[in-house]
Amino acid sequence: MPVLKQQILRVIALVQRHPGMVAIFGFASGLASFLLVERQAELAQVLALVMLLGWLWLILENILRERIAQWFGFELPPPLLRYATQMIHQESLFFVLPFFFITTTWNSGQLLFSGLLACAALVSIIDPLYYKWLARRRWLYLAYHTLALFAVMLTALPIIFKLTTPQSYQLALAASVLLSFPSLFAIIPVHRWWRGLLMVGLSLALGAGGWLARVWVPPATLWLNEVAITTQFDNLQRAPGERLTQLSVAQLRSQGLFAYTAINAPRGLNERIYHVWRHDGREIERIALDIHGGRKQGYRAWSKKQNFPEQAVGRWQVQVLTEAGQMIGVLRFHVVE
Structure with missing residues (x-):
C-alpha cells in the first residue's frame, strides 16, 4: 500500500511540473476523435466513453474516496483530488473544443456558447485563475462544472448511442441538472422546507434556461x-x-x-x-x-x-x-x- 501511495504522489508531482500536458492531451484526443468519427467510429466511441467515465469519477468522488479508505486503508491526499478534478475539466473541455469549433456558425448567437467553452478551457490550465478565482466561488465552480459536463455529453451521446441531436440535447440537459442538484446542498443548506423549494426552483430554472438557449448551442456532431x-x-x-x-x-x-x-x-x-x-x-x-x-x-x-x-x-x-x-x-x- 505505501508503494501505491508513493506512485500516486509521483503522478501529482509530474502534473504539477507539467500542467499543460493534460490540456495538450485533451485537445489531441478530441481532435483525433473528431477526425476518426467517420473512419474509425469504434475508436471515437472509446475516447468518448473514457471521458464519460472520468466524469462519473468526478460525480462520485466523495463516495469513492470513502470506499478507497475503507478497502485499502488510506485516504487519497487532497492535492490528488484537486488535480484530478482539474485534469478532468482540462481533458473534457479540450476534448470537445474541436467539435464545437467546426460546427459553430460564427456570425450567429452560437459564437457566445463556443467562446464561453474556449474561455472555460483557458481557465482550466491557468492555476491562479482556476484555484484562486474559480474554485473559491462555489456557485461559479458549480456552473463551470455543469457547463463542461453538458458539452461532453452533447459530443459523446450521438457517437456512443447514436442518439439524434434533440435526444442528445434533452438527455444532456436533464443529466446536467440532476447531477448538479446534490451540489446545490453546499450552497443552500436545506434546514427549512422553503429552502428545499428554492433549491428545486433553481434546478428547474437551470433546466428551462438551458432549453431556451438551445438555439445558441451548436450541434456538436453535425x-x-x-x-x-x-x-x-x-x-x-x-x-x-x-x-x-x-x-x-x-x-x-x-x-x-x-x-x-x-x-x-x-x-x-x-x-x-x-x-x-x-x-x-x-x-x-x-x-x-x-x-x-x-x-x-x-x-x-x-x-x-x-x-x-x-x-x-x-x-x-x-x-x-x-x-x-x-x-x-x-x-x-x-x-x-
Missing part, C-alpha cells in the same frame, strides 16, 4: 461539408450546378432555386433536419429532410423552392436546423431587380 444555392441540379449525380450568391427576380421566377447541403454526421445516426427559407428575416417556408450519418463527404440533402412572394427582392437565407432548433449552418443569397 456540420456542413458542402453547400450551394443554384438554379440547376443533377439528380443522377446528386450534384449542384453553378453556385450563386446573387440572382435576378426573372431567374428566380423562371427556374426556381435549389438549396444543397452535404451534412456530416456520425455513422449510424439518423436525423431529421429542416431547410428554413427566410426573406429579410421572415420565415417563408420550412422543408423537412431526413439524413443518415456515415458518408465521408456528408449526406447530400437538398430542397427546391418555386413559389416566391411577389416582393422577392432582398436578402435571403436558408437556415439548416435540427428538430430542436439548433443551427447547423446558413446559406445566403441576394435577389435583385
Whole structure:
C-alpha cells in the first residue's frame, strides 16, 4: 500500500511540473476523435466513453474516496483530488473544443456558447485563475462544472448511442441538472422546507434556461461539408450546378432555386433536419429532410423552392436546423431587380 501511495504522489508531482500536458492531451484526443468519427467510429466511441467515465469519477468522488479508505486503508491526499478534478475539466473541455469549433456558425448567437467553452478551457490550465478565482466561488465552480459536463455529453451521446441531436440535447440537459442538484446542498443548506423549494426552483430554472438557449448551442456532431444555392441540379449525380450568391427576380421566377447541403454526421445516426427559407428575416417556408450519418463527404440533402412572394427582392437565407432548433449552418443569397 505505501508503494501505491508513493506512485500516486509521483503522478501529482509530474502534473504539477507539467500542467499543460493534460490540456495538450485533451485537445489531441478530441481532435483525433473528431477526425476518426467517420473512419474509425469504434475508436471515437472509446475516447468518448473514457471521458464519460472520468466524469462519473468526478460525480462520485466523495463516495469513492470513502470506499478507497475503507478497502485499502488510506485516504487519497487532497492535492490528488484537486488535480484530478482539474485534469478532468482540462481533458473534457479540450476534448470537445474541436467539435464545437467546426460546427459553430460564427456570425450567429452560437459564437457566445463556443467562446464561453474556449474561455472555460483557458481557465482550466491557468492555476491562479482556476484555484484562486474559480474554485473559491462555489456557485461559479458549480456552473463551470455543469457547463463542461453538458458539452461532453452533447459530443459523446450521438457517437456512443447514436442518439439524434434533440435526444442528445434533452438527455444532456436533464443529466446536467440532476447531477448538479446534490451540489446545490453546499450552497443552500436545506434546514427549512422553503429552502428545499428554492433549491428545486433553481434546478428547474437551470433546466428551462438551458432549453431556451438551445438555439445558441451548436450541434456538436453535425456540420456542413458542402453547400450551394443554384438554379440547376443533377439528380443522377446528386450534384449542384453553378453556385450563386446573387440572382435576378426573372431567374428566380423562371427556374426556381435549389438549396444543397452535404451534412456530416456520425455513422449510424439518423436525423431529421429542416431547410428554413427566410426573406429579410421572415420565415417563408420550412422543408423537412431526413439524413443518415456515415458518408465521408456528408449526406447530400437538398430542397427546391418555386413559389416566391411577389416582393422577392432582398436578402435571403436558408437556415439548416435540427428538430430542436439548433443551427447547423446558413446559406445566403441576394435577389435583385
